[in-house]
Amino acid sequence: MNGAxxxxxxxxxxxxxxxSKPQRRDRGLAIYLDVSGSVNEYLPKILGILKSLxxxxxxxxQFSNKVVxxxxxxxxxxxxxxxxxxxxxxxxxxILERGFDKAVIITDGYAxxxxxxxxxxxxxxxxxxxIVFDDAQSCDDFAxxxxxxxxxxxxx
Numbered sequence: 001m002n003g004a005x006x007x008x009x010x011x012x013x014x015x016x017x018x019x020s021k022p023q024r025r026d027r028g029l030a031i032y033l034d035v036s037g038s039v040n041e042y043l044p045k046i047l048g049i050l051k052s053l054x055x056x057x058x059x060x061x062q063f064s065n066k067v068v069x070x071x072x073x074x075x076x077x078x079x080x081x082x083x084x085x086x087x088x089x090x091x092x093x094x095i096l097e098r099g100f101d102k103a104v105i106i107t108d109g110y111a112x113x114x115x116x117x118x119x120x121x122x123x124x125x126x127x128x129x130x131i132v133f134d135d136a137q138s139c140d141d142f143a144x145x146x147x148x149x150x151x152x153x154x155x156x
Contacts, residue, residue, distance in 0.1 A: 034107035037084040067094040088113035108134035113141040
């Protein structure tokens with residue numbers, strides 16, 4: 001009651017100001033490991049690096065002239081499926097088909113990718129981390145999409 005003998009009316013006003021943020025869906029991280037013929041001597045060192053990430057890595061994609069999905073455990077047991085050649089087009093097609101937005105590519109860099117697939121990956125928003133070995137200084141096809149490091153720099 002107020003001083004005039006009338007009941008007090010209390011109105012609660014709730015305003016919900018909802019800001020909509022653009023949702024960026026995480027499309028996942030892919031690891032593509034070069035298993036072409038020139039890679040064999042580097043595989044133990046590479047697997048040693050990947051072994052430290054064992055809990056986070058469930059699947060790795062092996063590539064030569066085709067991409068083969070394999071479990072990390074299978075790869076650690078030495079199961080390699082290779083055509084002995086190397087082709088980056090198969091990686092690009094795999095990434096686009098699966099919708100990944102991040103990829104780690106581990107390669108000797110001795111391959112190339114078509115300009116059309118490079119453009120599709122750029123439009124797709126792919127970000128890569130490329131680790132090169134076997135005296136490769138860069139990997140031009142993937143340098144346009146992210147950082148390129150030497151295996152020796154990653155291993156220390």
